[in-house]
Amino acid sequence: MKKIALVMIIALLGTLSSEAQIQKVDQEVYGMDCAPCAYGLERGLNKMDGLQNVRVSLNDGKAYLQLLKNNGLSLKNIQEEVKKNGFSAKKAQITISGTVKKENGLWVIETGQELFDISQHSPTELVQALTPGMAIVSGTVEDEEDGNLSGRWAIILTKVK
Numbered sequence: 610m611k612k613i614a615l616v617m618i619i620a621l622l623g624t625l626s627s628e629a630q631i632q633k634v635d636q637e638v639y640g641m642d643c644a645p646c647a648y649g650l651e652r653g654l655n656k657m658d659g660l661q662n663v664r665v666s667l668n669d670g671k672a673y674l675q676l677l678k679n680n681g682l683s684l685k686n687i688q689e690e691v692k693k694n695g696f697s698a699k700k701a702q703i704t705i706s707g708t709v710k711k712e713n714g715l716w717v718i719e720t721g722q723e724l725f726d727i728s729q730h731s732p733t734e735l736v737q738a739l740t741p742g743m744a745i746v747s748g749t750v751e752d753e754e755d756g757n758l759s760g761r762w763a764i765i766l767t768k769v770k
Contacts, residue, residue, distance in 0.1 A: 628743065629707040629721045631682060634674040637699035637752075638691055641667055646696075653694040657682065683722035684750060685758045699752045703764070706745045718746060724761045725750070731766035738769045745770040 641647050644667055651665040654672060659680030664673045672691065676682055688698035705725065707718040716727040716739050727736060731748070747768040753759070 629719065630678075630680055631676055631684060631687075631703060631705050631720060631722075632745070633676065633704040633747075634672075634684065634687055635702040636672045636674065636687060636691065637701065638665070638670055638672055638696045639699055640696040641665075641670060643667070650691065650694045650696060654687070654690055657686065657690055681722070683720070683760060684762060685723065685760050688758055701750045702747070702767075703750055704745065704747045704768075706743065708742065709739050709744045709746075710741050718744065718764070722760070725764040726761065728763045728765045731764075735766040735769050 638650065641650065647665045647667040650672060651663055654660065654663045654665070654674065659677050659682040660674055661677045662673075662675040665671070666673065672687075674687065684701065684703065688701075691698040705718060705720055707720040707725070709716060709718050711717070716736065718725045718727070725748075727739070728748075728751075746764070746766055748764040748766040750762045750764050753762070
């Protein structure tokens with residue numbers, strides 16, 4: 610009986626961790642000044658495993674990425690790919706699913722790949738809506754210097770599901 614319970618707990622934890630991931634990224638990109646530049650970046654991003662749809666807009670100066678379930682990608686991976694293609698990745702609008710918890714009295718969301726610290730600039734009502742456990746949130750991740758991508762980000766919440 611104990612073995613069955615242990616197997617069920619392990620299966621449940623495996624399911625929860627596989628759901629912790631980035632789902633969508635609207636990444637600001639600096640340095641694109643022509644259609645071939647945007648096309649080259651789109652091709653480069655499309656080579657990454659885990660992407661469902663990629664569209665790069667020269668007019669908007671953004672890369673729009675929809676990620677597959679169980680994609681295993683991180684925001685750091687995406688921003689490094691942007692840099693590898695000759696551009697600079699700035700702030701991003703993202704949607705992530707992850708484990709919400711308190712760390713040193715502050716809320717964080719863990720995707721398994723990265724940690725997102727809930728910014729003090731997030732609306733109070735959204736921060737108050739957070740509870741420990743799995744959640745889906747959207748928000749703005751502020752720019753980090755391209756050479757200092759740490760895998761730990763500050764996110765200003767715009768939506769909590």
